[in-house]
Amino acid sequence: MTKSFFLAGAAALPIALALTAPAEAQIQIAVAGPLTGSNATFGVQMKEGGEQAVADINAKGGVLGKKLVLNEGDDACDPKQAVSVANELADKGVVFVDGHFCSSSSIPASKVYLEQGVLQISPGSTNPAYTDNGGWNTFRVCGRDDQQGQVAGKYIAEHYKGQNIAILHDNSAYGKGLADETRKYMNQDGVKEAIYTAYVPGERDYSALVSRLKAANVSVIYIGGYQTEAGLIIRQAKEQGMNVTLISGDALVTSEFWQITGATGEGTMMTFASDPRKRPAAAAVVKEFEAKKIDPEGYVLYTYAAIQIWAEAATKAGTTDPKKVSAELKAGGPWDSVLGPIGFDAKGDVTKPDYVFYVWHDGSYHEM
């Protein structure tokens, strides 16, 4: 699901955090995200990750012999506020922004950064448009919504070759996009689906569709869609005696799915971002956070990694000039980070998608 939260009524003015004027031996960077508003949890996670990364880098002597200074920008996930925060940060002489969080903030802010020549790495904006329509300055360390399809398509082609596969979607931007990407990558790997069709969302009766799948001897269903319909389809399929595996996207990572399916949801798989805390590269940093009684959950480590990668690229390029660092980020790499090695393609997306499979088992889901 795209994280496009539009927050209305964010009357709070961007909090201009008074910081010392840029000194010669300092490099101004920033973390920008929803520090207030209903997504403030994520903003706080970003702030914690950013502060720790800057502290760690400065402890090792900074970048190119200069210390990093971390600025903060609060966009409250409001696109308008994001633009004014972006202008403010650019005016302060910030060369790199770690942010924003909501795609609906990252995209308008990236236009400001492009004009002002600021490099941007988002830790959490998954909407494809962010980098697709971005300039030289847009990067992200998280996955893209459509990369889920790549992961799912390749997995299905590898594990279910020779079986009858159905691909269904609900005709929504999210669902159809996901289903089409999955189909594309599956077909590329030489596996053809038996059925490709849309269903009508909002209905309750999918028995006709299910019987159709049953008649085609389908044993794997891929659904690009939301939890309610996916839950109803698998429930009705199992009720009609089908022995079938459901595979879907991140919309199923909610307990609502299991409430609808009950035991019939057992073994359902879905793609979702892997838990970075469990990666070996993160072990040392996770310990540091735990010593400070901070749980590096959600986007803490993503924010940390963005600064880490930027620092590495700047060191390698021998300059903090955003354009040169941008070229280095794309050409060099993969960069070592707490998320593991990360490389960027020409658009600024990570080359190795971050999505992994989760599976439903007995009322809860866990990484496969």
Next chain:
Amino acid sequence: MAYALQQLINGITLGLIYGLIAVGYTMVYGIIGMINFAHGDVFMIGAFLSLIALSGLASFGITAVPLALALTLVFAAAIAALYGWTIERVAYRPLRGSFRLAPLISAIGMSITLQNFVQVSQGARVKPLAPLIPGGLELFREAGFTVLLSWMQIAIALTTMICLAIFTWLVTRTPLGRAMRACEQDLRMSALLGIDTDRTIGLTFVIGAALAAVAGLLFLLYYGAIDFYIGFVAGVKAFTAAVLGGIGSLPGAVLGGLLIGLIETFWSAYFSVQYKDVAAFSILAITLIFLPTGLLGRVDVEKV
């Protein structure tokens, strides 16, 4: 063959639920000539009442399925009937004798009110119910395709038959039914002959709402997921069924429900799943061109 039979079972089940709701539309239309747009929402409220009753009974330790279902049925039908009566009393009776569109607008307002009431009081998320009656009969197997008839589908068919039988008996064999039929033929004349028309109309709403609540319970048990919006989709389909069968005609409502269910199912089965609604409504439009009063509707002779 096996495939067609399975789809026939799917279609009949869906059609019976539509039919049960459609009876409520057709009854009200027959007697006061208005479309009660809030009827789909009474169905939705019936489903919610059933869910509340089932979880309430479970918390009291009543988990024996037949007993719990019987109590739920009585509870949901009774409260929904109260809703039906109140809706008529509050939204329609004051407008009787007003111009034709007034109760129609009032009905749309009532529908929106009920939807929003449930959305606010119960939340907008989907409310699930784990399957209570799992399993079914394996009818036969042909070329690897097993035709299944689930206990739930049998229960839906039986419950619908029983409800319609009781209802038909009520309309054709009781004094209340006679009064209803009289009101249907001529409201003013019935009043002149000493029939309490307000009471008869109120009871019509009560019966329609109770049937909708039964449909709501069946819907909840069969699909296991309800939200405040189910009344809209189901209501539109059931209303269509009533029009297709001939609005005002009771057997027509059931026939229309079955037809809509079967058209949707068979269109999904042999043509395109996503165009099933287009198919169902196109067939409705074509039918109305050739049979303006629907399949079993009587032509209203305007007495001058």
